[in-house]
Amino acid sequence: MESGINLFRNLRINIFIYYFATVTGFLLLAYYFLNVLHVEDLYLFALVVVCVVILSGVFISKLAVDPLAEYVDDLQNLSKETLHELNLPISTITSTTQLLRKTTNDTKILKRIARIDTACQMLKERYNELDYLIKMQTNQALKEHFCVGELVQQRVAFLKKLYPQMSFNLSVNAMQIFGDKKGLSKVIDNIIDNGVKYSNTSKNINIEVKNNTITIKDYGLGMDEMELVRIFDKYYQSNKNMQGFGIGLNLVKRYCDKNNIELIFESTKNIGTTVELKFKEKQE
Known part of the structure; x- marks a missing residue:
């Protein structure tokens, strides 16, 4: 340094x-x-x-x-x-x-x-x-053919070992794409990890792969409109007491922009947050 x-x-x-x-x-x-x-x-x-x-x-x-x-x-x-x-x-x-x-x-x-x-x-x-x-x-070149459903199942299986107290509810349909598999793995990990960190007393996270969309929903602290505006800012953390550096969602946003994926956040304070990854390009 x-x-x-x-x-x-x-x-x-x-x-x-x-x-x-x-x-x-x-x-x-x-x-x-x-x-x-x-x-x-x-x-x-x-x-x-x-x-x-x-x-x-x-x-x-x-x-x-x-x-x-x-x-x-x-x-x-x-x-x-x-x-x-x-x-x-x-x-x-x-x-x-x-x-x-x-x-x-x-x-x-x-x-x-x-x-x-x-x-x-x-x-x-x-x-x-x-x-x-x-x-x-x-x-x-980082792109390859892979099944998104299988990738999500693999990431959840890994995260279960890190967070045995959480209940991950999976609903997965077949979806084949040609893309950056490792990058998408990091995106899924970041979103689920945030859901776990801000889960509060809730232990449930729902994950669905359907209609060219990955949906990840938690029932935790949620965010208000002011927090939603800033969530993609580098180093921003809505709760300073949480572990991390505030760069995860910035990486998620950059990946989605680069790979033509629509990123949608919906959140309500004290109710939870829903994140959708919509693959815009036609999938196989």
Whole structure:
């Protein structure tokens, strides 16, 4: 973090110095041409000015972009190396818990193994998210054919382990699409996670896949009109005491806008919130 701050500080200083030197040099050049050499050919003067401007633009763009490109490249390499290193411990934990489960019938030990499995699945989720972000940054193709109903069932099965106190009521119809599966997984997780966080005393969340639409409904705290206006603002949280950074719904909105999905929020204070994801494009 400190190195990034220093990089941008030095970059600003270098650009300012170069810009100041360039403007000063240009003024001196203009003075020399007009007052010392007494050049009257304005076309020649204009040609010299254009050449100086082009050269200055090239140098200042290299000065600004090259350090940033190198910094981003280093971050991407670090992310890829971290991703590679994460794979080994996750695989080791998974294989070890499978062996332990086969060698014991003790209920307490099996419960502990189940908790380890859940933690390992959470690590896998972070692994997948990091892999997804790297592919997005490198503009790799992320779209594939998949069944939305099956994806929703998979996400709910995972979230049940994190929130065993919640009751997820599923109604799923077949819906095949060609799209960004990992991105949609993150969207579903974010919406359901918000429903759980703001569930208050209610333990029910209804999830339906029907007519090219995913509907997620909770019966929690709900929101008023003023909160609904701001829910997509980055870092906004209607309740500051809740865990999180206030970026989840901003990510959801950006994903939906990018993938031609209509995002509809309906909420009433102390009654609950309904979220609809309507896929605008014709589905298979």
